[in-house]
Amino acid sequence: MTDVFEEHRRLLFGTAYRMLGSVADAEDIVQDAWITWNRADRTDVEHPKAYLVRTVTNLSLNRLKSAQAVRESYVGPWLPEPLLTSPDVAEEAELADTVSMAVLVVLETLTPTERAVFMLREVFGYSYAEIAEVVGKSGASVRQSAHRAREHVQARRPRFTADAGEQREIAEKFREACTGGDLGAVLELLAPDVVSWSDGGGIVTAARRPLHGHDNVARWWLGVLAKPEVRDGEMRVAEINGEPGLLLVHSGVTVGALTFEAVDGRITALRIAVNPQKLRGIQD
Known part of the structure; x- marks a missing residue:
């Protein structure tokens, strides 16, 4: 019983994390799933993996x-919690790109039911009848939700992003430019229409609205990095949500996690999480 559950633990965490965008909540869900599994009558469970994913x-x-309700009253932009991943994340779970920060942000714009339907259909290939049983909707309703969710995600997910090697090179260049305080070098790496989101949750200082344009974004970033609590730390390249990103570390504690999207060698989107409550999944 325990061996079966442990065999699928990482997959179950990944499923909950994709659904919730929260490391702590995903861990709680996996624990609740274990309790459910432990108490269930498993004599009729032919496929434990499918049963556990549904749970x-x-x-x-x-x-x-x-x-x-909590997210609607959140102070400033709400970003999913960043998660440190290994470089071989593609071998660890189905559709590894669905754990990228860019896609998780898109999933946040779906309704809870659409998000569940999308995950079960697109990631795990469940039939509409099986999904209907999980979400408590009719088969026809599930088909409509799946169609809406698929179109919504496809229309908003990044289409022309750099590969891992290019993204790591861009991360290194951005780190060097920022730590050197080189405004010109930072501007060179940013697309003219770049957008930057920062999530402080009202706990630490962060921009309450998205910043637009490479000049605004570059100057804001260099201003943040000039603050004593950041200036005396370091920036490290790390694998975050399956892609190269940057960690801001001060006195051995991670105080920020940066992920980005890039097209043709230039950064088009930046997302930085500095809310300490959201950094539990990246303390290494």
């Missing part, structure tokens, strides 16, 4: 619905 999805769906 985690259902628990996550309930959690996501109850979390909507």
Whole structure:
């Protein structure tokens, strides 16, 4: 019983994390799933993996619905919690790109039911009838939700991003430019229409609205990095949500996590999480 659950633990965490965008909540869901599995009559469970994924999805769906009010009153932009991943994340879970920060941000714009339907259909290939049983909707309703969610995600997910090697090179160049305080070098790396989001949750100082344009973004970034609590630390390249990103580390504690999107060698989107409550999944 324990061996079966442990075999799928990482997959279950990944499922809950994709649904919720929260490391702490995903860990709670996996624990709740273990309790459910431990108490269940498993004599009729032919496919434990499918059963456990359904359980985690259902628990996550309930959690996501109850979390909507909290997110609506959140101070400033709400970003999913960053997660440190290994370079071989593609071998660890189905559709590894669905754990990227860019795609998680898109998933946040779906309704809880659409998010569950999208994950079960697109990631795990569940039939509409199986999904209907999980979300408590009719087959026709599930088909409509799946169609809406698929079109929504496809229209908003990044289409022309740099590969891992290019992204790591850009991360290194951005780190060098920022730590050197080189405004010209930072501007050179940013696309003219770049957008930057920062998530401080009202706990630490962060921009309350997205910043637009390479000049605004570059000057804001260099201003942040000039602050004593950041200036005396360091920036490290790390694998964050399956892609190269940057960690801001001060006195051995990670105080920020940066992910980005790049097209043709230039950064088009920057996302920085500095809310300490959201950095638990990246303390290494």
